[in-house]
Amino acid sequence: MRKLLLLCLLASGCSDETLIPKNKCGVPCAISLREILLSEDALEVTCRPSTSVCDEDGVPSCPDYVPPESQELCGLLEDDDCNPSTTEADILFPPGDWKNKCHLTEKGACKKANLVCIDGELVCDPSYARPEVCDSRLQDEDCDGLVNGMDQSIVLSSPPFGYNGDISTVNVGVCRAGVARCIDGVEVYQGMVTPGEEVCGNRLDDDCDGFVDEASDDSEPRSFLLVIDHSGSMDAYIDSVENALCSWSLSRPQDIFGVAAFGVNGRSEGYLMISPFSSATDACADMLGFSYYAGSREYSANATLRFLEEEDWLTEERAVIIFTDEEYQAYEPDDGPRLIESCEANNYTVGVYALLYFHDSFASIAAGCNGWLDELSVNPELMANSLASRFAGSCD
DSSP states (O other), X not given: OHHHHHHHHHTTOOOHHHHSOTTTSSSEEEEEXXXXXXXXXXXXXXXXXXXXXXXXXXXXXXXXXXXXXXXXXXXXXXXXXXXXXXXXXXXXXXXXSTTOOHHHHOOGGGGGOOEEEETTEEEEXXXXXXXXXXXXXXXXTTSSSOOGGGOTTOOOSSOSEEOOSOGGGTTSTTOBOEEEEEETTEEEEETOBOOOOOOTTSOSOTTOSSOSSBOSOOOSOEEEEEEEEOSGGGGGTHHHHHHHHHHHHTTOTTOEEEEEEESBTTSGGGOEEEEEEEOHHHHHHHHHTOOOOBOSOOOHHHHHHHHHHHOOOOSSEEEXXXXXXXXXXXXXXXXXXXXXXXXXXXXXXXXXXXXXXXXXXXXXXXXXXXXXEEEOOSOHHHHHHHHHHHTSOBOO
C-alpha cells in the first residue's frame, strides 16, 4: 500500500478511489475450501453471503460468514441449505435414524412414526394415529396406550345395538338385544339373548314364544272342539279365524277336531254343528265350505254343550276353544255354571279368543275350566302361533 501511495505521489496524484482495490471490499463474500470468494463467485456457493471487509493493505476478509447447511433445518424461516427445491416439509427422519426417538416417546402405532417438521418443530408424524378399531392383533391404532375394548374412543363397525334372532322375539321372555362391544378382538353384542331350548321347571320363557315351561313335543292325541261365532259382527274376523285354525290343525295329524257354530240366523238357539269329531283335513274342509246366514245371538256356552250332547270325546286329552268378538251371552242363566260342571266332569279345558274388553265376561268360565283368555285378531298367523305355543304340551 505504501508503494502504491509513493507511485501516486510521483505521478500527478491519486484519488482515494485509486488507493482502494476495486470489487474486493464491501461486496458479497463466502468461504469455500478456505478460499475467500467474492461477488458472483460467492453467490454461486451460498444464498446467504456475508460482506467482505478490507484491511489497510486492501486485503479482503469475510467475517461472520455461515456456510449453508447440508440439509434443510427445522425451525428457521430461511433457506438453510440454499436449495429452493427443499423446504421444511421435506424434513423427514425415518424409524432407525439416530435423530428419530419416536419409538421411545410415543405409544402404539406412533412408535413407528417418521420424525417430521411441523410449524417449526420436530415431532413424530401425527398421521400415524388412526381411529381405534377392534382387531385380534391388539393394535393401539390411536396411540393413546389403550387397545380394543379398553379404549372408550374405539370405533366399531357394528350398530350400537343388535339382535341376531327373529326380531319378533326380542324383549319376549328371556330374549334381549345386546350392546356392541369389542371382546378379545372380536365385535360382539354383549348381553344378547336369543331363543333357546325351553327348559322345564325354571319358570322362564327360554324359547321366547310368550309361554313358560311348555314342552317341545306333545305326541299324545287330543280332541279339540272349535266353537266359532258366525254372527254378523264377526265379518272382520271370520276369515282370520278359519285360516289360523286350518294352518294350526293341519300341523297336528294325530289330533281330532270338531267344529260348532253359534250366532247362525234361522237355527235353533243360533247353533249348528259344522263338523263332527274327525281329522284336521276333514274338519278344515267342512269349516271352509260352510255357508250361513248371520244374525243370531251369540250363545257360546250353549253351543258347546249342545255339540257335546251329540258327539262323544274320542281321546283322553280334550280342549274346547271359543272364538267370538262379543261378550259372553247365555241362552239360559245356568249355561255358564253347566259348562263349568261339564268340563270338570269330562276333564276338558276351555280357552277363549275374544276382544280384550270382553275378557272379563269369560273369566269365570276360563278359570272354572282350567283354561285361558287370548286376544281375537285379524292376523291369522298371530293366532296360529299362539295356538301352537299353547298346545305344545306342558313340561313335567
